[in-house]
Each structure stands twice: as C-alpha cells, then as structure tokens.
Amino acid sequence: MNNEFPQGFLWGTATAAHQVEGNNTNSDFWVMEHVPDTVFTDPSGDAIDHYHRYPEDIALLAGLGFNSYRFSVEWARVEPEDGRFSTAALDHYRRMAETCLAHGLKPVVTYHHFTSPRWLISQGGWQNMETAAKFGRYAQKVTQHLGDLIEAVCTINEVNIPRMAAMLWMAGGTGEPFTRQAAQALHTTPQQFAPFMFAGTAVGRDVILAAHHQARAAIKAERHGSQPPLPVGLTIAMSDMQAVPGGEAARDQMRWELQDVFLEATRDDDFVGVQTYSRERYGQEGPLDPEEGVELTQMNYEFWPEAIGATLRRAHALTGLPLMVTENGIGTTDDGRRLAYYQTALQNVLACLQDGLDVRGYFAWSAFDNFEWMLGYRPTFGLIAVDRSTQQRAIKPSARWLSQVVQANRLV
Numbered sequence: 001m002n003n004e005f006p007q008g009f010l011w012g013t014a015t016a017a018h019q020v021e022g023n024n025t026n027s028d029f030w031v032m033e034h035v036p037d038t039v040f041t042d043p044s045g046d047a048i049d050h051y052h053r054y055p056e057d058i059a060l061l062a063g064l065g066f067n068s069y070r071f072s073v074e075w076a077r078v079e080p081e082d083g084r085f086s087t088a089a090l091d092h093y094r095r096m097a098e099t100c101l102a103h104g105l106k107p108v109v110t111y112h113h114f115t116s117p118r119w120l121i122s123q124g125g126w127q128n129m130e131t132a133a134k135f136g137r138y139a140q141k142v143t144q145h146l147g148d149l150i151e152a153v154c155t156i157n158e159v160n161i162p163r164m165a166a167m168l169w170m171a172g173g174t175g176e177p178f179t180r181q182a183a184q185a186l187h188t189t190p191q192q193f194a195p196f197m198f199a200g201t202a203v204g205r206d207v208i209l210a211a212h213h214q215a216r217a218a219i220k221a222e223r224h225g226s227q228p229p230l231p232v233g234l235t236i237a238m239s240d241m242q243a244v245p246g247g248e249a250a251r252d253q254m255r256w257e258l259q260d261v262f263l264e265a266t267r268d269d270d271f272v273g274v275q276t277y278s279r280e281r282y283g284q285e286g287p288l289d290p291e292e293g294v295e296l297t298q299m300n301y302e303f304w305p306e307a308i309g310a311t312l313r314r315a316h317a318l319t320g321l322p323l324m325v326t327e328n329g330i331g332t333t334d335d336g337r338r339l340a341y342y343q344t345a346l347q348n349v350l351a352c353l354q355d356g357l358d359v360r361g362y363f364a365w366s367a368f369d370n371f372e373w374m375l376g377y378r379p380t381f382g383l384i385a386v387d388r389s390t391q392q393r394a395i396k397p398s399a400r401w402l403s404q405v406v407q408a409n410r411l412v
C-alpha cells in the first residue's frame with residue numbers, strides 16, 4: 001500500500017473557543033455551568049487560557065509540523081448584544097488568523113461551535129427561525145473582518161448533535177431543576193429553552209440548517225473581486241452506525257434521522273466536515289450497549305478507530321462532495337492507545353484516498369486537553385497535555401508520532 005498523502009493535504013488539530021479560551025462569560029454555556037443544579041461537572045473557568053496564550057499555542061502546533069489549525073470564533077464575544085458587534089473581538093480573531101499564517105498554518109475557522117450569546121437564547125435560541133437570519137448577519141461580519149485570511153469556513157459544528165442528544169443520550173431530559181433554573185437565568189421559559197445542544201426537535205433541526213444556508217449565502221456574498229472563493233461547509237457528527245443481523249431497519253431509520261437528512265442539506269456546499277469517534281451498533285430494538293469486554297474510551301464508547309473509514313465512505317456516497325476530517329480522536333489517559341487510534345484511523349483515511357475519495361485534510365481532536373462540555377476536565381483528548389494550575393503545556397508522545405507523519409506526509 002502506498003503510504004503517501006496527497007500534495008497539499010491539510011494536516012491540523014482542532015479546538016473550539018469555549019473549550020479552550022476561558023471566561024466566555026457572555027455565552028449560554030457559562031450561565032448553564034453556574035446554575036445551582038447544573039448538569040455540568042465543572043465550570044469552564046479559565047479553561048486553558050487560549051484566549052491569551054494562542055501565540056505560544058500556535059507556535060507549538062507549527063513546531064510539530066502541522067500546516068493548518070481549525071479554531072472557532074465565539075459568537076458571544078463578537079456580538080455581545082443583539083446587533084452590537086465588537087470590533088475588538090473581531091480583531092482578536094483576525095490576529096489569531098494572522099498568527100497562524102505567520103507560522104505556516106492555514107486557518108480553518110468554525111463560526112459556531114455549540115455556544116451562543118445569552119441574548120439569543122432569551123429570544124428562543126435555536127428553535128426560533130429568526131436565529132437563522134441573525135446567524136447569517138454574524139457570519140457576514142466575521143467574513144468581512146477576517147475572511148481574506150481564511151482557508152475554509154465550517155459554519156456550524158455538528159449540525160446534527162442536538163438531534164442525537166435528544167434521541168439518544170438526553171432522551172430522558174436533563175432534569176427539571178436544571179432546565180427551570182437555566183431557562184430563568186437565560187431569560188426564557190423551560191418550554192422555549194433552546195441553547196444549541198438542547199434544540200433537538202424537528203423545528204430545531206430546520207432552524208440550524210436554515211442558519212447554515214443563510215451563513216453560506218452571506219459568506220459567499222462577502223467575497224468578491226479578485227479574491228478566490230472561500231470554501232464553505234458544515235460539520236457532521238458521524239458515528240459508524242452498524243447493524244447486527246436483524247437490526248438493519250432500526251439502524252437505517254436512526255441513520256436517516258441523525259445523519260442522512262443533514263448530509264442531504266449539504267447540497268451546494270463546497271465540502272463536508274466529517275467528525276467521528278466510534279461506532280454504534282443497532283439491534284432490532286434500537287441501540288445496543290458495547291459488547292462485554294470490549295475496550296472503552298473515557299467517553300464510554302468503543303475503541304473503534306475504523307469508524308473514520310466507514311463514515312467518510314458514507315458521506316461520499318450520499319453527497320459526492322469533497323471531504324475533510326474536521327475532528328477525529330480519542331479521550332484516554334493511555335497515550336499509547338491514542339497513538340494506536342490515530343495509526344489505524346490514518347490507515348483508514350489512506351484506504352479511502354486510494355479508493356478515489358476526495359479527502360482534503362485531517363484535523364485531530366484535539367490539540368490540547370480541554371473542557372469536555374458536561375463532563376468537565378476529566379476526559380483528555382489532547383495531543384498536548386495542560387496542567388491547568390500552571391497552564392503549562394506538555395507534548396505527548398502521540399503528538400511526536402503524528403508530527404513525523406505530518407512532516408513526511410505519509411504514514412510512518
């Protein structure tokens with residue numbers, strides 16, 4: 001097997017603003033983390049202070065040989081009140097993009113990665129169709145300010161995750177006290193409580209996809225003249241949904257609801273961002289627990305690096321669009337298992353390339369150990385460890401291994 005990746009292949013790591021920046025106090029998540037009956041294990045706090053330390057962090061990633069970096073712009077900072085934009089915040093993200101370019105990293109920028117401004121939620125959030133136009137307006141501002149520096153835009157991260165949360169792991173709700181308190185703190189009602197992650201209804205899905213389409217139009221309209229077109233896509237959480245014999249119908253039904261509908265909505269996009277961590281098995285009655293004795297990650301899913309091959313092929317079959325692995329990785333304390341995970345995952349990516357799939361890049365999740373949403377700081381997905389008491393960074397052996405692959409542009 002030829003172990004080479006194509007010329008110009010994007011090699012990067014990914015982060016999300018709220019998970020790394022710290023003190024994202026104007027966001028809905030910050031509020032939800034601080035209500036008395038919060039369902040969050042830890043508050044995000046200072047996170048890993050990437051907001052201030054991005055120059056060193058980007059230099060560290062460049063030193064490992066990556067040629068790209070996927071980060072997100074925080075809507076809650078850029079538009080702190082409805083219709084009021086912060087030039088200082090936009091300048092911050094422009095400086096981040098400039099720093100990337102100065103170090104030879106092409107910026108791939110996500111405009112929404114789960115968090116939203118508080119005011120948006122008080123207006124009905126991601127179940128109010130007006131959000132689509134507001135997101136379009138925000139996307140236009142961001143593109144106007146830093147679009148000339150960007151390699152590609154991911155409008156919304158994991159458009160399907162609210163639906164997955166509602167149908168799989170939050171099907172029983174998140175508890176009455178939490179919802180009541182968080183709704184009150186965000187100036188809305190429990191019935192209309194719709195931060196992104198909680199907008200799991202069919203209406204929420206339609207608002208999210210409309211927001212993507214409005215943003216795409218706004219971004220495209222912002223680039224003109226001699227500027228090359230800015231590639232725009234969204235990202236999808238794609239677990240490898242497998243059926244045990246007899247489970248095909250249940251799997252197909254779920255896969256339609258949780259993935260295919262969203263893949264269909266990428267028509268006219270420039271690429272699809274595929275994000276994969278593991279597989280899910282389905283029996284006649286629906287999702288099955290992992291088999292007895294299989295290796296589980298810190299997230300309690302199966303160690304299943306083969307998932308990236310299956311999901312790239314599925315995204316290709318349904319869309320025919322260029323693909324980008326915008327997230328792939330593992331939460332584990334055993335860095336040797338992380339290395340093994342990436343090794344198998346990259347073998348799978350190579351096999352897809354050899355079969356003619358147009359895979360443009362690979363972004364490992366994540367650059368750093370960071371704030372894993374409701375699970376707090378316990379899961380460790382980073383290629384680089386962070387001691388949050390000193391904010392010291394330490395490169396893990398898996399990162400050194402990946403660095404060799406990236407620099408050789410082939411699987412070593």
Ligand code: BGC
Binds near residue numbers: 019158
């Ligand atoms: C999200 C990340 C998250 C990662 C690991 C993805 O669903 O985009 O924000 O940290 O998975 O769970």
